[in-house]
Amino acid sequence: MLRYILSRLVQLVITIFIVSLIVFFLVRLKGDPISVIAPPTFNVEQVEKLRHAWGFDKPLIEQYLIFLRKAATGDFGLSIQHRVPAMGLVLERLKWTYLLAGVSALVALVIAIPLGVVSAVKRNSIFDLLATVLATAGTAMPGFWLGIMLMLIFSVRLRLLPAFGAQEPSSIIMPALALGTGMAARISRLTRSSMLETLGQDYIRTAYSKGLKYRTVVIRHALRNGLIPVVTAFGLQLGWLLGGSVVIESVFSWPGLGRLMIESIHIRDITIVQAGLLFFATSFVLINLAVDIIYTFLDPRVRYD
Amino acid sequence: MENCSPIVVLADRSSFKARFKCAVRSLRHSPIGILGLILVTLVLLSALLGPSIAPHDPTQHNLRARFKPPGFTDDNNTYLLGTDQLGRDILSRLIMGSRISVVVGLTAVVIAGAVGVTYGLIAGFVGGWLETILMRIADAFLGIPFIILVVAVSGVVGPGLTTLILILGLTNWVTYARVVRGEVLVIRELDYVTAAQVIGQSQLKIMVKHVLPNVASSVIILAALQVGTTILAESSLSFLGLGVQPPTITWGLMLADGRQYLGSAWWMATLPGVAITITVLGVVFLGDWLRDFLDPRLQGQN
Numbered sequence: 001m002l003r004y005i006l007s008r009l010v011q012l013v014i015t016i017f018i019v020s021l022i023v024f025f026l027v028r029l030k031g032d033p034i035s036v037i038a039p040p041t042f043n044v045e046q047v048e049k050l051r052h053a054w055g056f057d058k059p060l061i062e063q064y065l066i067f068l069r070k071a072a073t074g075d076f077g078l079s080i081q082h083r084v085p086a087m088g089l090v091l092e093r094l095k096w097t098y099l100l101a102g103v104s105a106l107v108a109l110v111i112a113i114p115l116g117v118v119s120a121v122k123r124n125s126i127f128d129l130l131a132t133v134l135a136t137a138g139t140a141m142p143g144f145w146l147g148i149m150l151m152l153i154f155s156v157r158l159r160l161l162p163a164f165g166a167q168e169p170s171s172i173i174m175p176a177l178a179l180g181t182g183m184a185a186r187i188s189r190l191t192r193s194s195m196l197e198t199l200g201q202d203y204i205r206t207a208y209s210k211g212l213k214y215r216t217v218v219i220r221h222a223l224r225n226g227l228i229p230v231v232t233a234f235g236l237q238l239g240w241l242l243g244g245s246v247v248i249e250s251v252f253s254w255p256g257l258g259r260l261m262i263e264s265i266h267i268r269d270i271t272i273v274q275a276g277l278l279f280f281a282t283s284f285v286l287i288n289l290a291v292d293i294i295y296t297f298l299d300p301r302v303r304y305d
Numbered sequence: 306m307e308n309c310s311p312i313v314v315l316a317d318r319s320s321f322k323a324r325f326k327c328a329v330r331s332l333r334h335s336p337i338g339i340l341g342l343i344l345v346t347l348v349l350l351s352a353l354l355g356p357s358i359a360p361h362d363p364t365q366h367n368l369r370a371r372f373k374p375p376g377f378t379d380d381n382n383t384y385l386l387g388t389d390q391l392g393r394d395i396l397s398r399l400i401m402g403s404r405i406s407v408v409v410g411l412t413a414v415v416i417a418g419a420v421g422v423t424y425g426l427i428a429g430f431v432g433g434w435l436e437t438i439l440m441r442i443a444d445a446f447l448g449i450p451f452i453i454l455v456v457a458v459s460g461v462v463g464p465g466l467t468t469l470i471l472i473l474g475l476t477n478w479v480t481y482a483r484v485v486r487g488e489v490l491v492i493r494e495l496d497y498v499t500a501a502q503v504i505g506q507s508q509l510k511i512m513v514k515h516v517l518p519n520v521a522s523s524v525i526i527l528a529a530l531q532v533g534t535t536i537l538a539e540s541s542l543s544f545l546g547l548g549v550q551p552p553t554i555t556w557g558l559m560l561a562d563g564r565q566y567l568g569s570a571w572w573m574a575t576l577p578g579v580a581i582t583i584t585v586l587g588v589v590f591l592g593d594w595l596r597d598f599l600d601p602r603l604q605g606q607n
Contacts, residue, residue: 018445026458140533140585142540142557145578148564152574156567247541251564262545 001296008292012285019281020071023274024064067274076275081264086271090257090279096166097256098283100175101245105234107180108187108241113230115184116191117223120199131188138185144247147178151252164253175252179244183237190233191226198226228298235291242284331598338594344587351400352407359397360385363554367392372570387572389562395572398554399580405555406584409470409539410532416474418528421481426516428482429489440486443479464547473535480527488520522599529592533585540581556581 042050051057055066070076076086115135119128154174155163162171198204199222207221208214246258253259257276264272309327332338351358361382368391370379375387375395386395428439458472492515501510542548543557551558556577563574 015445136589137582137586140537140589141582142537142544142560142578144541144544145560145574145581148560148567148574149578151564152567152571156571243541247545250545262547266546 005289005293008289012282012289015285016278016282020068020278021064023277024067025060028060028270071278077271079264079272080269081267081272082269086275089260090272090275093255093257093260094279094283096254097245097249097258100172100179100249100254100256101241103172103176104179104183104245105241107176108183109234111181111184112188112191113227115188116230117195117226119188119192120195120226123196128192131192135185135188138181141182141185143178143182143244144251146181147175147248147251150174150178166255171252171254175248175254178251179241179248182244183241186237186240187230187233191230194229195222195226198222201225224298228295231291231295231298235288238284238287238291242280328598332594335594335597337590338598341587341590341592341594344583345591348403348584348587349407352403355401355404359394359400361394361397363393363397363401364552365393372566374570375572375576386576387570389559389570389573390566395559395576398559399556399576401554402556402559402577402580403584405466405549405553406536406539406581409466409473409549410536410588412470413473413477413535413539414528414531416470417477417531418481418524420475421478422485422517422520422524424478425482425485425487426489429486429516430493432493436486440483443482446476446479464542464550466549466553469539469542469548473538477531477535481524484523484527485516485520488523489516492516492519526592526596526599529588529595533588533592536581536585536588 048057055063058066074087076090078084079086079089082089115131119131122128151163151174154161161174162168163174165171204222212220245256246262248254249256249259250262257280260272261276261280263269264276309330332342356363361384367388370377370382370384370388370392371390373379373384373388373392375385377384377387384394384396386399388394389398424439424443428436428443431439454472454476495515501515539548539555540557540560543555544561546561548557549555559577560574563570563572563577566573
């Protein structure tokens with residue numbers, strides 16, 4: 001197991017290298033970085049001096065190596081827009097994104113698992129039908145539109161919840177709901193079908209025939225095994241969660257990394273974009289690793305060595 | 306009566322006409338499929354006919370009729386779905402927006418499919434370490450979350466319709482490649498392929514003639530479902546300002562406008578979302594029916 005984790009971590013490092021390469025060259029594909037930094041009043045000479053000061057006149061490969069060396073120490077340069085160290089800003093915003101993603105994931109599981117389990121148990125009933133309709137509709141809706149609708153109802157009409165920012169604890173309710181429901185729609189179908197499969201197994205019938213109440217059977221025995229594919233589905237949809245959080249953050253002006261990235265892309269703040277992309281990719285790979293490890297606790301048959 | 310068992314539907318030798326007949330019969334028994342077809346046809350028609358069926362000029366400003374609710378009528382002008390902040394008719398704009406959704410959805414998927422299938426064919430046939438490398442590269446693409454990649458590329462290269470389509474196409478090709486390569490791996494061991502090679506048939510011919518028909522159904526189903534994802538992605542990107550740019554009309558941009566005026570004109574933000582949802586639902590329903598129809602495990606139900 002330890003060896004597995006180690007090898008995964010090595011793969012992580014390689015991935016980060018590749019991502020850093022992509023990120024670095026992508027950002028320099030088009031446009032002159034100096035044109036964003038230099039005030040319009042500068043003449044050619046001053047622009048060249050500035051270019052030299054920032055190191056943009058060196059050959060690209062050298063710039064990349066310097067970038068790597070500095071990145072290893074956590075120095076991603078200063079944000080062009082905000083004039084603070086990029087890494088600090090990115091990390092600060094990252095906290096908020098994790099918070100949103102975490103709560104949303106929780107919401108998703110809280111919605112999807114009971115829904116899926118009850119749908120499986122009451123198969124083909126009205127409840128099941130309704131749940132299926134809702135789930136399908138949920139996957140067809142744009143996630144950010146759901147957020148806007150929630151905002152319309154709860155902020156504009158009912159004036160119950162704050163629409164922007166993260167000033168109050170209640171600010172997280174709507175964004176997390178919007179993101180979580182979209183995620184739930186995507187995994188509830190899978191929960192249902194995997195529970196159905198589990199409930200059809202022989203050992204469930206055995207437990208039942210031993211005289212255990214149906215509810216006990218479902219919760220104690222079926223749930224644990226039925227949840228394994230759900231964890232897989234959850235892992236697969238993590239990418240959606242990350243992407244969705246970027247858009248939701250923009251809708252609700254949530255102070256997360258996603259919104260910072262979008263803004264930085266618009267104003268071409270390349271230091272932030274580089275740092276942000278790198279941290280996003282790293283988070284993603286790490287979380288996937290965490291999901292895989294959780295897997296082994298759920299299903300004792302899974303062993304990676 | 307035609308025999309519509311999976312052998313007929315999926316076999317190499319069936320005529321298009323026979324398959325079409327079986328498809329129609331299957332469709333008739335599937336309410337979901339019919340609903341999907343209706344919705345998709347609605348959207349396609351609206352996209353094709355565009356300006357001809359729009360009640361008003363979608364770009365026409367009318368500052369005396371700003372923020373009018375749906376159903377508003379004023380000297381002979383009826384705004385069935387209301388107007389926006391510049392007095393433009395929402396219904397007309399929705400119709401124009403459908404053009405972008407359809408174009409982006411279809412083109413991006415065609416590109417992704419073409420790239421992915423070719424990649425998979427080459428990888429599968431070339432074999433050896435080259436194949437492994439090719440598939441690792443493909444896996445790397447899968448590793449990066451889709452939206453992040455698209456946002457990053459479109460952010461740096463610059464937004465725009467062509468860029469958008471290219472990006473959406475080039476980030477989605479991997480699944481096609483995997484499916485096709487898997488099929489190639491199976492096929493290339495078969496005797497008749499070896500026989501064909503011995504006779505001297507070129508690799509290309511073998512690939513096209515034997516592999517493609519077998520992967521066709523998987524690829525089609527994949528493509529159908531991806532159209533929905535692509536439309537959703539386009540709307541997200543346009544909403545963020547990284548997709549289609551104004552003055553081109555797209556549902557995502559309409560939503561971005563609508564969000565600003567949530568207090569004064571709720572219909573601006575609600576209706577484009579409904580349009581997107583209906584479109585994607587239609588595609589998903591049609592895709593589900595298609596998947597059931599092409600599923601070789603459903604014996605004799607067609």
